[in-house]
Amino acid sequence: MQRLVAVLLSAALAGLLVGSCRPDADWQPVQELPGSALPSRFPAPAYAPDQNPPDRAAFELGRKLFYDARLSRDGSVSCGSCHQQTHAFADAGHALSLGVGGRQGSRNTPALQNLRWRRSLLWDGGVAHLEMLPLAPLANPAEMNETLPNVLRKLNADADYRQRFAQAYGAGPIGSQQFLKALAQFLAGFTSANSRYDQYVRNESDGTLAAPEVRGLLVFKANCAGCHATDLFTDESFRNNGLDRGFAADSGRAHITGRAADRGLFKVPSLRNVARTAPYMHDGRFGTLEQVLDHYNTGVVESPTLDPQLRRPGGRLGIALTVQQKSDLRAFLLTLTDEQFLNNPQLAKPR
Numbered sequence: 001m002q003r004l005v006a007v008l009l010s011a012a013l014a015g016l017l018v019g020s021c022r023p024d025a026d027w028q029p030v031q032e033l034p035g036s037a038l039p040s041r042f043p044a045p046a047y048a049p050d051q052n053p054p055d056r057a058a059f060e061l062g063r064k065l066f067y068d069a070r071l072s073r074d075g076s077v078s079c080g081s082c083h084q085q086t087h088a089f090a091d092a093g094h095a096l097s098l099g100v101g102g103r104q105g106s107r108n109t110p111a112l113q114n115l116r117w118r119r120s121l122l123w124d125g126g127v128a129h130l131e132m133l134p135l136a137p138l139a140n141p142a143e144m145n146e147t148l149p150n151v152l153r154k155l156n157a158d159a160d161y162r163q164r165f166a167q168a169y170g171a172g173p174i175g176s177q178q179f180l181k182a183l184a185q186f187l188a189g190f191t192s193a194n195s196r197y198d199q200y201v202r203n204e205s206d207g208t209l210a211a212p213e214v215r216g217l218l219v220f221k222a223n224c225a226g227c228h229a230t231d232l233f234t235d236e237s238f239r240n241n242g243l244d245r246g247f248a249a250d251s252g253r254a255h256i257t258g259r260a261a262d263r264g265l266f267k268v269p270s271l272r273n274v275a276r277t278a279p280y281m282h283d284g285r286f287g288t289l290e291q292v293l294d295h296y297n298t299g300v301v302e303s304p305t306l307d308p309q310l311r312r313p314g315g316r317l318g319i320a321l322t323v324q325q326k327s328d329l330r331a332f333l334l335t336l337t338d339e340q341f342l343n344n345p346q347l348a349k350p351r
Helices: 002-012 056-066 135-139 148-156 159-169 176-187 196-201 211-223 289-299 323-334
Strands: none
Touching: 056 159, 056 176, 135 148, 148 159, 148 176, 159 176, 211 323, 289 323
16 A cells, blocks of 8 residues: 555656756855755755745745644644654654554654755655655554545644635635645755865865864765765665665565565665764664664675675675774764754744
């Protein structure tokens, strides 16, 4: 059923065009409406601002919806319950997502950042457009366990929501398109591009890296940048990184495509704010960055779809890292923490 829902959601927007717009020269200060400017070093976005022009009323409406637990069937879970700002909108401390009635999901809650640049979403790519993303947790029995018609009935019965939607989209009943566009307006503002690493590459006065961090950047470029590419720190691909031999519990991308060649492939996550998004991997099996690095060093296991970049000469699997290289790499990864993004009051729960 989950596969069918994901396929239908993807097909619903298969014909939409991918847009682009002119990036600003520098990152904008926090008082700017999030999502209204694009970092100059980022590639062209998949969800360009002109597809849903930044608007303060629509943004604040999406923000209210994101943190409203009434979107769930029993009124106990909001989007913000599992996607916490101080953890790059991941779910701190939970290997698997938790939904209504304490139900446990089947995957780790992914971080929500730089969504404007995502060509597909979720660990298996089951959603192909940002405006369709809220429908996946909304309909999932282990998450919000609700239906879109029920949510719209709740919103239309609320005088404050009717007023807010009218301000943003004009008078009339609240419909699904307005609801999804408002949430997408807020989600598109989750732009992280002001870490210490960003300040370093922009040659700003505060953008200095210590010697271990610089060495770690070199280790990263030599061993990790093939998958965690560009300043988004992901190439948006699906890969098998050697977690299991058969993937009986979760087939990954194959759950959507039905192709044996996609078994065990999962979306390459961004490494931005990675120090704040533990636990790691699609099933949250690793609690620390050290465990992740140990996996790539000695824990990669063979399977038919293992990514070729993890096959080394002589039959060795994984990435050969010395103790010093692992330490330096970890030091570099910590420079990807964007405190401005993690503490931007415009992205926090409304008071």
